[in-house]
Amino acid sequence: MTLSISASHGAPEVPDSQLYTYLNIIDGTGAALQRDMGLLVVDGRIQALAPMAEIDIGTDQGTEIIDASGLFALPGLIDSHVHLATTPEEDRADELLRRQLYGGITSVRDMAGDVRILAGLARNTRLQQMEGPDVHYAALMAGASFFDDPRPAASSRGGKAGAVPWMQAIDTDTDIVQAVALARGTSASAIKIYANLPAAEVTRIATEAHRQNIKVWAHSMVFPALPREVVAAGVDVISHVCRLVFEATDQRPAQYQHKVVPAYQQIDPDDPRIVAVFDEMASRGTILDATLAMYFRQAQAFEDAAGQPDDYKGCTPDFAANLTRIAHQRGVPVATGTDFFNDPDDPWPGLLQELALLREHAGMTPLEIIRSATQIGARTLGIEQETGTLEIGKRADIILLQRDPLQSFANFHSLVLTVKNGRQYPRQEFDPAAAGFPVLQ
Secondary structure, eight states: OOEEEOOOSSOOSSOSEEEEEEEEEOOSSSOOOEEEEEEEEETTEEEEEEEGGGEEEOSOSSEEEEEOTTOEEEEOEEEEEEOSOSSTTSOOHHHHHHHHHHTTEEEEEEOSOOHHHHHHHHHHHHTTSSSSOEEEEEEEEEOGGGGGSHHHHHHTTTSOTBEETTEEEOOTTSOHHHHHHHHHTTTOSEEEEOSSOOHHHHHHHHHHHHHTTOEEEEESOOSSSOHHHHHHTTOSEEEOGGGGGGGGOSOOOSSSSOOOOOOGGGSOTTOHHHHHHHHHHHHHTOEEEOOHHHHHHHHHHHHHTTOOGGGOOSOOHHHHHHHHHHHHHTTOOEEOOOSSOOOTTOSSOTHHHHHHHHHHHSOOOHHHHHHIIIIIHHHHHTOTTTSSSOOTTSBOOEEEESSOTTTOGGGGGGEEEEEETTEEEEGGGTOTTSOOOOOBO
16 A cells, blocks of 8 residues: 655644654564654554555645654653652652653553642643653552551541542451442552452452452562462552562561561572462463562662672562563563662663663563563553554554664663654753754655
8 A cells, every 4th residue: 555645844833743754663562673664643643654665755734754764663661660659748750750751751650659649640741731751540458557657648648548549448348349439539540459468358359440440450469468369369460579489488477567588599589389470470461560670779779888799688689580580481471660760860761770671681582671661561551552552543652762772772872752642752852962853844
């Protein structure tokens, strides 16, 4: 087929359609790179994606022609684990979200905080009234004892932690239908099962949440519910790979607020009990939010405080990486979440560290990691019908790089343009030293 595109002469400030020409496409599905492609965006959605040889550029006005010759186009990246409003008084969300957007991230998953703040961020980012990736957030459920923690108290200020719709204490007497309905009423994308719940309550929450058509995100160890019980409950995503170690140890605390550190050095990541959980996850399609970079940062912080590596008792980077590698090898879909914000002075978001570590230490190929950060990320958030891959009909969430990320993930630093829902955010507007991109008028 031949696709006719109108060339623009004096295009409007925000044109309704753009044709990006001669792109190298990495579509996010895991498929091989496609060269010399044209990508047409109309009203914020991908209307056509075809080889340039099949595209006829006409002469009518209306479409902005963008010479993207040699650039590499990928779906916008997704950070599957952030915390923007745990302590709402820390007024940094605007600047952090802006850095993420101009760093190539078009959606994020916030893993519980003050919904009164998060709802505003979600509204403003989705309407593009502020510069940032689209924000999707959770309403939290946990056992009553968890709410002695100061963090949910900070996120519930003005109300009582455990008794507000976005921070609910659950026990066997809870009307779970009503509890899930209250959580849905916050406009949350999912319920996050945090801690201090037995397996039966985890299952009860997950079953009712799915009946009411809302996703369930959970910690991999809910204390006392074990990883295998959390997965069997039917949750959609589990977070923090190292907590699967509790399947292979006799130290199984009943509550999240504990000081038990598993003897990681005595546990084999290939322990059959852990592998059995991965196999169940693969069978169900349960996504792993590994947060690999977080474990590397924790170990580095210990060393920076003059600690000796051999004295570190936490989950070591090697152990976390080996668990993630095994999960991937067993067929578990791996998402890319950070659970941290790096130094505000760093011009790039921390998600790029997660991608690099998955490549260097977890044995994943560049195409697999890009799929994790795009298609699987979209599945994690429940938005895979809208975004996450470069396909006709989906939202135009796109990043353009000067250099090939399949050759080196350092090439993500060659970003020249983020497109979110069709709107362009040139890297140059965040970092004046960055390269621009040409527009043909």
